[in-house]
Amino acid sequence: MSNYNYGYWEVSIEKHGRMKLPTALLKSLPEDERKNFWLAHGFGKHIMLWTKKAYEEQMDFLNSLNRNDVKVKRYRNAFLRNIANVECDAQDRFVIPKPLLDMYEIDKEVVLLLDNGRIEIWNHTEYHNQFAMLPSELEELNALIHSENFQKQNQN
Known part of the structure; x- marks a missing residue:
């Protein structure tokens, strides 16, 4: 496993929703977490690709409620709707089910964001429309989230 728990990749979607996971992304995951994943609705306009460990943590949380x-009940039903277990083939590819492709308007290009075992799959255009910001905007946001008041309000 590499020392990277975070990453950004732009990836092409093949015919019928098949996607190849980047080698660098896979190397960022523990060896036993590189082939089997769970696909689910994201918490925004994206699909979540969970490693087994991250998915089990999410399910433990859901089951504690x-x-x-x-x-x-409403949240559980929405989260669990269209959930799919996917396994990568020998070329590190898997198929995203059509209902998820349609719902999140995923066609040819996606952005993948790795965050500690949770991988967001975004429509390329949607991601860039939602998160594009000027350097001055990033500077303001950085100052805000590093402020003491913001940190107190957003502690786990």
């Missing part, structure tokens, strides 16, 4: 709470 009160299923009789209407908001919890």
